[in-house]
Amino acid sequence: GAGVSQSPSNKVTEKGKDVELRCDPISGHTALYWYRQSLGQGLEFLIYFQGNSAPDKSGLPSDRFSAERTGGSVSTLTIQRTQQEDSAVYLCASSFLSSGRSDTQYFGPGTRLTVL
Amino acid sequence: AQSVSQHNHHVILSEAASLELGCNYSYGGTVNLFWYVQYPGQHLQLLLKYFSGDPLVKGIKGFEAEFIKSKFSFNLRKPSMQWSDTAEYFCAVTSNTGKLIFGQGTTLQVKP
Structure with missing residues (x-):
């Protein structure tokens, strides 16, 4: 079956602009998860959705970052007023069961964000 | 705080050599452990996982890992490496909320 898809695959933006990244689980x-992969920081958790609610937002680095999920399916990660340090690959993952801890997460191909 | 530590950041091996990548975690509760692999230009894929039961788990492509609770370790092994195993390898543990906490990753290069 279809895996996790993300769009766009690449995004180049100017500092200060807003960007939206999409994930189809x-x-x-x-369950749906957002992670960030960057050279200096490795793979970092950003936010977790269970259905449409986000019980764990602890990884969002600042209030410029937000995410939502609608219909228990598609999720959008929004970064406002982008900064150069936001440049990274943003990964989305999803898992089947609601218990979370014991589930295998399947990853999408990621969105490579470059902030000039 | 939960954390995962991978001992080797960059490993170079010749084909047919054996592999062991170290992974230690810090977490007080019941753990679920994973090794993920990222081949060049591809997305993260699950290599193997441990939830419970036999501490020696087997994954895809001949990889295996052993969970040693007393040592808080989950080392990855493969007896004979192939050039196609060149990739980045990540050890991870899940928290209570299910989020994955990753190690720093190991870049593995297998020379033909």
């Missing part, structure tokens, strides 16, 4: 997966 595997159909039926109730």
Whole structure:
């Protein structure tokens, strides 16, 4: 079946602009996660959705970052007033069961964000 | 705070050599452990996982890992490496909320 998809695959933006990154999870997966992969910081958790609610937002680096999920499916990560340090690959993952901890997460291909 | 530490950041091996990548975690509760692999130009894929039961788990492509609770370790092994195993390898543990906490990653280069 179809895996996790993300769009766009690449995004180049100017400092100060807003960007939106989209994630389509595997159909039926109730849990959705956003991570960030950068050279200096490795793979970092950003936010977790269970259905449409986000019980864990602890990884969002600043209030410029926000995310939402609608219909228990598609999620959008928004970065306002982008900064150069926001440049990274943004990864989305989804998992099937609601318990979270014991589930395998399946990753999308990521969106490479470059802030000039 | 939960953390994962991978001992080797950059490893170079010749084909047919054996591999062992170290991974230690810090977490007080019941753990679920993972190794993910990222081949050049591809997305993260699950290599293997441990939830419970037999502490020796086998994954894809001949990889295996052993969970040693007393040592808080989950080392990855493969007896004979292939050039196609060149990739970045990540050890990870899940927290109570299910988020993955990753190690720093190991860049593995297998020379033909």
